[in-house]
Amino acid sequence: MQLKETLTTIDTYDNISEADLDTQFNQPLDSSHLGKFIDLLHGKLILDAGCGPGRNSKYFQGLGYEVTGIDASKTAIESAKKRVPGVTFYKMDILNLAFKSRHFDGVWCNATFLHVPKEHARAALQSLRNVLKEGGVLFLSLKYGKKKPGYETETYGRPRYESYYSEAEIQDLLIKNGFEILKAETGTEAETGAETTGTGTTGTDTTGTDTTNTGHVNPKQKWLYVYARRHTE
Numbered sequence: 001m002q003l004k005e006t007l008t009t010i011d012t013y014d015n016i017s018e019a020d021l022d023t024q025f026n027q028p029l030d031s032s033h034l035g036k037f038i039d040l041l042h043g044k045l046i047l048d049a050g051c052g053p054g055r056n057s058k059y060f061q062g063l064g065y066e067v068t069g070i071d072a073s074k075t076a077i078e079s080a081k082k083r084v085p086g087v088t089f090y091k092m093d094i095l096n097l098a099f100k101s102r103h104f105d106g107v108w109c110n111a112t113f114l115h116v117p118k119e120h121a122r123a124a125l126q127s128l129r130n131v132l133k134e135g136g137v138l139f140l141s142l143k144y145g146k147k148k149p150g151y152e153t154e155t156y157g158r159p160r161y162e163s164y165y166s167e168a169e170i171q172d173l174l175i176k177n178g179f180e181i182l183k184a185e186t187g188t189e190a191e192t193g194a195e196t197t198g199t200g201t202t203g204t205d206t207t208g209t210d211t212t213n214t215g216h217v218n219p220k221q222k223w224l225y226v227y228a229r230r231h232t233e
Contacts, residue, residue, distance in 0.1 A: 052073075
């Protein structure tokens with residue numbers, strides 16, 4: 001499946017500078033949410049969905065987990081392979097996961113699901129659910145608010161498509177697609193370092209114009225963090 005709304009996002013990440021990749025990789029870890037995710041797992045197989053240059057994949061690897069990283073950006077995947085030897089990385093998007101059903105114990109989907117247009121959100125959740133074992137854990141970080149979905153250009157000077165969610169909206173979507181909500185929290189980028197990774201979606205054309213890069217973190221932007229478990233059937 002290809003989505004025209006998000007090719008611009010992939011193109012942005014494919015043209016990201018080495019300096020920006022360094023910034024992503026070296027940004028402080030979101031240790032609070034990583035720790036909560038680890039505590040909920042009951043196995044060793046983790047999918048880092050939207051892995052970017054591999055910062056979180058390296059963290060999971062260091063704890064002894066068997067990690068697979070995916071990203072729709074070829075630049076991100078090439079960078080991750082160089083930075084995190086020993087982890088398997090694939091160029092792949094979350095709507096088209098080429099893994100066996102019920103394979104992973106956990107899916108870490110950080111700052112990635114927000115790039116999926118809302119009309120395809122159900123399909124993305126079904127795709128993620130399909131690769132989780134029964135009882136497997138999904139982590140999502142999303143931009144919080146009522147802002148209309150669209151393109152932002154401030155972070156990298158190129159357009160990225162983003163959707164915003166309320167807590168009730170994403171919880172309802174997860175429940176209707178076979179998940180049990182375990183925890184839901186809000187915070188800011190400055191508090192958590194959430195804005196770090198690449199994209200896990202695909203597209204077919206471009207929209208938007210370049211602007212001046214004004215920085216990577218918006219300290220006022222609220223984020224929503226959700227932990228959910230695949231229902232046991």
